Amino acid sequence: MLNLQSMTDVFVVGGGPSGLAAAIAARQKGFAVTVADGAAPPIEKPCGEGMMPETITALHDLGITIRPSDGVSFRGICFAQRDARVAGDFPSGAGVGMRRTALHERLVVRAEDCGVKLLWRRPVVAIGAGHVELASGRIPARWIIGADGQGSRVRRWSGIATKQIRRRYAARRHYRVQPWSSYVEIHWSTHAQAYVTPVAPDEVCIVIISGRARHASFDQSLNEFPAIREKIAFAKTTSRERGAVTSMHTLRNVQRGNVALVGDASGGVDAITGEGIRLGLRQASVLADSLVAGNLRQYEREHRALAKRPSRMAHLMLWLDRNPRLRTRVIRALQRKPELFARTLALHVGYGSARDILLTGVRLGWRLLAA
Ligand SMILES: Cc1cc2nc3c(=O)[nH]c(=O)nc-3n(C[C@H](O)[C@H](O)[C@H](O)COP(=O)(O)OP(=O)(O)OC[C@H]3O[C@@H](n4cnc5c(N)ncnc54)[C@H](O)[C@@H]3O)c2cc1C
Numbered sequence: 498m499l500n501l502q503s504m505t506d507v508f509v510v511g512g513g514p515s516g517l518a519a520a521i522a523a524r525q526k527g528f529a530v531t532v533a534d535g536a537a538p539p540i541e542k543p544c545g546e547g548m549m550p551e552t553i554t555a556l557h558d559l560g561i562t563i564r565p566s567d568g569v570s571f572r573g574i575c576f577a578q579r580d581a582r583v584a585g586d587f588p589s590g591a592g593v594g595m596r597r598t599a600l601h602e603r604l605v606v607r608a609e610d611c612g613v614k615l616l617w618r619r620p621v622v623a624i625g626a627g628h629v630e631l632a633s634g635r636i637p638a639r640w641i642i643g644a645d646g647q648g649s650r651v652r653r654w655s656g657i658a659t660k661q662i663r664r665r666y667a668a669r670r671h672y673r674v675q676p677w678s679s680y681v682e683i684h685w686s687t688h689a690q691a692y693v694t695p696v697a698p699d700e701v702c703i704v705i706i707s708g709r710a711r712h713a714s715f716d717q718s719l720n721e722f723p724a725i726r727e728k729i730a731f732a733k734t735t736s737r738e739r740g741a742v743t744s745m746h747t748l749r750n751v752q753r754g755n756v757a758l759v760g761d762a763s764g765g766v767d768a769i770t771g772e773g774i775r776l777g778l779r780q781a782s783v784l785a786d787s788l789v790a791g792n793l794r795q796y797e798r799e800h801r802a803l804a805k806r807p808s809r810m811a812h813l814m815l816w817l818d819r820n821p822r823l824r825t826r827v828i829r830a831l832q833r834k835p836e837l838f839a840r841t842l843a844l845h846v847g848y849g850s851a852r853d854i855l856l857t858g859v860r861l862g863w864r865l866l867a868a
Pocket residue numbers: 510511512513514515516533534535536540542543544545546547548549552619620621622644645646647650667668669704741742743759760761762768771772773774775777
């Protein structure tokens with residue numbers, strides 16, 4: 498039975514990447530922090546397992562140093578389609594592909610070192626004004642952070658409305674094979690995208706995503722990607738297939754009273770952007786600042802600003818997905834002008850102003866017209 502007097506400054510519901518990041522960031526500001534999760538570490542979740550350079554920086558800011566040897570570093574992104582291919586390098590730094598469970602372990606160790614109180618296998622069953630309820634008791638908390646993922650119950654309990662925009666279906670598998678590319682490859686087919694992330698010197702993670710549930714069956718969809726199928730033809734699978742839903746959703750607000758939402762619970766961008774983890778980590782940092790200021794409206798504003806760039810890119814990727822003919826023209830145009838692809842990638846990872854976005858859009862438009 499929990500000590501019912503164990504008042505905490507901050508109670509975090511959910512110990513995934515965003516919840517642990519929020520806990521570490523709040524602890525770094527001096528708050529007493531408790532995290533509860535219904536599962537136990539290392540927590541596995543279907544994920545592309547690619548972390549952009551900015552994600553690595555965000556982890557570093559939380560006191561977690563990710564080295565290329567923790568996984569495999571990748572230099573950029575590659576778009577591939579049956580008859581076209583273009584690759585672009587990150588303007589600075591490298592991304593790292595790393596098993597999700599390994600990332601989770603690193604976050605758990607850092608949270609423990611910071612003095613966060615961690616309650617595993619303890620699902621939160623309700624929240625009230627100024628307290629959180631577990632099956633074993635009630636814990637008073639000044640602030641409650643909902644980091645309980647896409648289907649957040651904290652969101653529902655606090656009456657925060659969600660606006661679903663688009664839902665897609667994903668399937669993930671790992672293969673024992675030497676990575677064949679130093680890029681994260683995004684392959685496009687008529688009905689789906691497959692992306693391949695190197696996660697170990699002898700392992701890749703493959704995620705297939707489609708707008709239609711029936712196209713998310715791994716084996717069936719793999720037939721649409723002969724180039725990948727050929728590479729893994731003799732490779733052993735090193736994980737079982739796991740399905741997931743990825744959605745673009747925004748909320749009217751991400752805080753109410755003494756409750757704030759973070760990570761996927763606070764809205765999400767489609768998995769194809771590879772931005773989910775970074776967003777959660779960055780939200781965690783600005784949320785900690787807002788807790789110090791005692792002002793969750795400040796978090797609301799900063800959350801909106803953080804969501805803009807990945808959301809813009811997600812809309813662009815989904816638009817390409819829905820328009821195969823245009824997509825072919827875009828990829829071919831970029832193949833002819835790879836520096837334009839590198840420029841777009843730089844904007845995606847945060848290098849460039851609104852003016853640069855406009856100029857790149859105009860240049861791409863011109864290329865398309867000229868094609
Ligand atoms: C197919 C796919 C591929 C992706 N690929 C990438 C990628 O390559 N790169 C990237 O950066 N992002 C990627 N993402 C996005 C990324 O996985 C998510 O953004 C990230 O997992 C969000 O973390 P989170 O902590 O907010 O939520 P979650 O990881 O969902 O964690 C929520 C936690 O809350 C716990 N929980 C839920 N309810 C309760 C409760 N009542 N009480 C206690 N605990 C509770 C759960 O057990 C879980 O541990 C991908 C997503 C998908 C679906």
